[in-house]
Amino acid sequence: MSVTIVETTPVGKQYTSTIAIRPYVDPTKSNMGLEKYDLALFDGVFHEEQLACLEINGIKRWVTGLNEFAPEIKKLPTEEREAAAKEIRNIVSKLEAEMATNFVDPDDKDFWNKIKLLSPTNDEFWGRIVIRIGNEPVFLNTTDVHDLIKLRAIEAGGFSIVAKSLDVARKGNYKFYLDKFEETASIKTEVKKIRNKALAELEKLSNKNVNKLMYVCKVVDPNSPQYKKSTPTDVMYDNMDKYINGETVETNKKQTAQRFLDIANLDMETLKIRSIIKDSSYYKLIVTRGDGFIYHTESNTLLGKNPSEITEFLKNPLHEDILMSLTKGVEKYWNN
Secondary structure: OOOOOOOOOOOOOOOOOOEEEEEOOOOOOOOOOHHHHOOOOOOOOOEEEEOOEEEEOOEEEEOOOOOOOOHHHHOOOHHHHHHHHHHHHHHHHHHHHHHHOOOOOOOOOOHHHHOOOOOOOOHHHHOOOEEEEOOOOEEEOOOOHHHHHHHHHHHOOOOOOEEOOHHHHHHOOOOEEEEEHHHHHHHHHHHHHHHHHHHHHHHHHHHHOHHHHHHHHHHHOOOHHHOOOOOOHHHHHHHHHHHHOOOOOOOOHHHHHHHHHHHHOOOHHHHHHHHHHHHHHHOOOEEEOOOOOEEEOOOOOEEEOOHHHHHHHHHOHHHHHHHHHHHHHHHHHHOO
């Protein structure tokens, strides 16, 4: 029986498909300046990779996504494992029939013994599967047997340069990702929704509660001392707008928007105390000693190990004198 080689999809070949392998460009990570032009590679350059093969105790295992005995399948709960195995057999049966004219019933008890071309041990076949990608998207059509094999392999982690989703690409070190239109759109929409919600909250604070906005700015911004009661609202608004949109030191738009929301939703007492703690550290009203604990400079009282512990300490009515001392200390700068 001849071995069929899986050809990569040529650049420019179009499918009426919502699945594609696309270059992943993170504008916050330096890539020889290419990130400025939304490019993963130089023009005319391609990355080519062979399907991954793991060898343990002399036994090879190709990462195909089409092996019901793969460790990731075996680890699934019984019901999920059986469903995954059934799906794999159905796909392998279809591919085997189309590519090798070998018809095997998925329910056959000797199914894998009768599979020839797509057998997990057919090194000659799996060893010839490669993927070649450049700056242009490579579209995959699930009705094409070659594309279906590549798709399953990518989803199983069979290619180290291609993440199985945009979300995975963002968390790792990938040049490309598998773009399933609905899934990717959902991820992008999620970020937009959080960002829009944060911007709406910023607008509300700017119009109705400037005092709280100042405290939010102090907690959010590393440069908290810049904010005083005389700071123009437009300045605070602009700084927080840039923060929410990932245009400051922190560039992950989902994280910045969510952090702004979390802080803006704190009650006024907590917000003010956290602002006091932050500026008290800057003005040396509280200091960290060699033992790793933070102390009130004036009374030498131990406050805690971190801002969260100090916040709880200062909320305690028994420590009102220290809270008043720190409040008085920072407010002379806030009122300046």
